[in-house]
Amino acid sequence: MIRVAIPSKGRLRESVLNVLGQAGYQISVTGAAASTEAEGVGFIEMRPRDAAAWLAAGRLDAAFISTDAALENNIEDYPTLDLGFSRSTMIVACRDDAPYTSAADLSGKTVATHLPKWTRRWFDSQGVDVTIVAMGGSLEGICAQGLADAIVDLRETGRSLARNSLHAIEEIAPCQAVFTMADGGDAERQHGLSAMVLRLTAADTATKRQYLVLHIAPDKVSQLGDVFPGLAAPTILPLAGRNDLVAIHIVVNKADLWANLSTLRGLGATGIVALPTEAIVE
DSSP states (O other), rough: OEEEEESSHHHHHHHHHHHHHHTOOOOOOOOOOOOOEEEEEEEEEEEEHHHHHHTTTTTSEEEEEEEHHHTTTTTTTSEEEOOOOOOOOEEEEEETTSOOOGGGGTTTTTEEEEOHHHHHHHHTTOOOOEEEESSSEEEEEEEHHHHHSSEEEESSSSHHHHTTTTTEEEEEEEEEEEEOOOSSHHHHHHHHHHHHHHHHHHHHHTTTTTEEEEEOOOGGGGGGHHTTTTOOOEEEETTTTTEEEEEEEEEEEEHHHHHHHHHHHTOOOOOEEEEEESSOOO
């Protein structure tokens, strides 16, 4: 059995449980259990930052974490599947009235952060010597009060920065939720992780697609490639007693379907039915 960490609370947990459910892993959503098993995988609940540390220590096989947790624990180069949600940007920010315009201006200054290891590595890579103060609470107020000259933090909307009269002077890295796996290991563990990645990828792809069935004149079939770029070989089925129409079965992007619904009608398509997809393996 492979051991996989999932977030113990918060919005990231909800999104991860949703993805796992789509992939066929039914996990308890009460948050009360420390661990559970589903589909031959042992799921352990913990904070993403703790999960990243245990993954780096070689005690977990994989973890649902975020990019910033991976960077802090120096595991950003481990095999990773991007999940596409909980997106943010890691930034360097300071007060609006501060004279700093880039990280280079912070030489000799004090920087507060939740990510002291990564912040140290990043400033060292820039050749900038700063004093780093690790914190567990809100960073914006500390900077607004002048205790810190700048902060390294995650920005989602920017509203919290604006409320505290702060602004970004550097964008360091894009961040999102990720499924990060241990590097190396025996063949059995790698097989288990590969199977899990296949299911997660198939479920994620399915959320972006729809199975489309429609009836259309045979001489119009070739024009469907103009409506849905990349369409190579649609499934074409005859209709009983009808020579003027055929049934088309294709999988399309959801956005493309709605954007081109009127175009399909213009081609004379009828009987248009869009069905949800559970899994798509490409």
